[in-house]
Amino acid sequence: MEIKTVKGFKDILGLDALLFNEIQRVGYDIANSFGYKLIVLPTVEYAELFDRSVGNTTDIVEKEMFTFEDKGGRTLSLRPEMTASVARSFIEHHMETNPLPLKFFYFGQCFRYENPQKGRYREFYQLGVEVLGDISPLLDIEVIQIALKIIEQFNIKNLKVKINSIGCRVCRPKYKEALTEALKPHYDELCPDCKRRLYTNPLRVLDCKKEEDSLKEILPRITNYLCDECRKHFEEVQRLLTELKIPFEVDNTLVRGLDYYTKTVFEVISEDLGAQNALLGGGRYDYLVEDLGGRKTPGVGFAMGVERFIEILKGNKFKTPEKKKLYITYDKKFGSNAFEIRNSLIPDFVVEIDPKGDSLKKQIERASKRGSDFILIMGENEVLENSISIKDLKSGNQIKIKIDELKESLKELLKDA
Numbered sequence: 175m176e177i178k179t180v181k182g183f184k185d186i187l188g189l190d191a192l193l194f195n196e197i198q199r200v201g202y203d204i205a206n207s208f209g210y211k212l213i214v215l216p217t218v219e220y221a222e223l224f225d226r227s228v229g230n231t232t233d234i235v236e237k238e239m240f241t242f243e244d245k246g247g248r249t250l251s252l253r254p255e256m257t258a259s260v261a262r263s264f265i266e267h268h269m270e271t272n273p274l275p276l277k278f279f280y281f282g283q284c285f286r287y288e289n290p291q292k293g294r295y296r297e298f299y300q301l302g303v304e305v306l307g308d309i310s311p312l313l314d315i316e317v318i319q320i321a322l323k324i325i326e327q328f329n330i331k332n333l334k335v336k337i338n339s340i341g342c343r344v345c346r347p348k349y350k351e352a353l354t355e356a357l358k359p360h361y362d363e364l365c366p367d368c369k370r371r372l373y374t375n376p377l378r379v380l381d382c383k384k385e386e387d388s389l390k391e392i393l394p395r396i397t398n399y400l401c402d403e404c405r406k407h408f409e410e411v412q413r414l415l416t417e418l419k420i421p422f423e424v425d426n427t428l429v430r431g432l433d434y435y436t437k438t439v440f441e442v443i444s445e446d447l448g449a450q451n452a453l454l455g456g457g458r459y460d461y462l463v464e465d466l467g468g469r470k471t472p473g474v475g476f477a478m479g480v481e482r483f484i485e486i487l488k489g490n491k492f493k494t495p496e497k498k499k500l501y502i503t504y505d506k507k508f509g510s511n512a513f514e515i516r517n518s519l520i521p522d523f524v525v526e527i528d529p530k531g532d533s534l535k536k537q538i539e540r541a542s543k544r545g546s547d548f549i550l551i552m553g554e555n556e557v558l559e560n561s562i563s564i565k566d567l568k569s570g571n572q573i574k575i576k577i578d579e580l581k582e583s584l585k586e587l588l589k590d591a
């Protein structure tokens with residue numbers, strides 16, 4: 175039987191792979207310009223890390239984790255997200271001894287055992303940033319700005335920023351209580367998952383896609399329950415967003431599917447994505463580090479779904495900047511000269527060398543099948559004269575120049591090609 179990819183897993187090929195690479199490159203470039211440093215984390219962690227951070231009554235931990243026992247009897251999980259790993263790493267390496275806040279950028283795959291569909295896979299990539307060690311609402315704005323700046327590099331519009339505050343240890347319990355009380359009379363209308371959530375994690379009912387909007391409308395709003403500190407923080411976030419002319423919408427039903435969030439939560443959604451419309455999500459997590467055994471360290475960050483971003487870019491016909499493609503044809507005797515020429519031209523150009531060095535006609539045929547822009551010809555005459563011919567495959571024009579001038583001539587020729 176033919177072996178195929180596993181359900182929910184995929185190959186990333188062709189244009190998708192080019193865009194994947196470009197998103198990673200631009201994401202890192204932008205985050206780095208804001209002072210964020212790359213962090214590379216393991217894909218496997220102790221399952222307990224996610225139990226204690228994402229939360230053991232969330233869908234992610236309850237239903238979606240790839241958890242297994244290794245040969246040493248350890249209970250491990252493929253990471254379903256990366257914020258918990260950043261916090262674990264922060265604690266493990268005593269990073270609190272550095273001048274805070276610390277700012278990280280990451281890019282890597284995550285795993286969730288979900289029902290695969292468009293924009294939803296069992297292995298997917300997240301790009302994200304995290305700031306640890308500062309409570310200021312300015313940092314909530316900073317991470318939102320990074321997300322938008324990355325998106326802006328790709329000329330993407332039609333996005334919406336939604337924000338909410340989900341309070342803290344002081345005010346959230348009171349809201350949870352009020353919410354549970356308000357939901358009880360509607361118990362029969364709730365979906366089976368929400369019937370359970372009502373007692374384990376009532377906030378999640380707000381986020382359930384199966385519940386009627388009419389029900390959500392009559393429920394109490396968290397913003398009426400925020401303590402002074404959370405209210406001020408949320409007001410400041412909104413004031414800054416307004417001043418910076420970042421369009422946003424307050425959505426009191428936005429709660430996010432991870433327990434570690436506190437205060438600000440946000441999402442960027444795109445209508446180009448259909449049902450799975452969230453391109454990225456994030457928020458503050460002021461207790462995460464201490465809940466994992468570290469010193470009290472507030473944090474804020476976001477994670478973007480790379481596959482969903484690729485979808486948006488494809489829909490907008492975004493073109494990745496590509497180098498011009500050259501193809502070296504040569505008389506068989508001069509194979510090594512071809513290698514030398516290539517060495518002098520990379521990495522400014524993409525340079526392929528014909529694998530055979532047979533008749534010029536056959537080599538040109540192969541070059542054109544591979545979509546080369548220009549052919550470099552190293553025949554006997556050229557080599558004797560220390561020169562090389564450049565043939566434009568589109569126009570058929572051919573010129574002969576001195577080898578020393580090759581790079582400059584190509585740059586000049588290809589400027590408008």
Ligand code: ATP
Pocket residue numbers: 255286288293294295296297298299300430431450451452453454455456477478479480481482
């Ligand atoms: P959703 O509501 O779409 O399930 P989520 O709230 O579970 O998203 P987060 O945990 O915040 O998502 O992850 C951040 C981003 O990662 C999402 O906004 C989305 O773009 C992407 N993402 C999450 N789960 C998947 C998945 N199974 N496949 C592809 N991308 C995903």
Ligand code: MG
Pocket residue numbers: 431
């Ligand atoms: Mg989800």
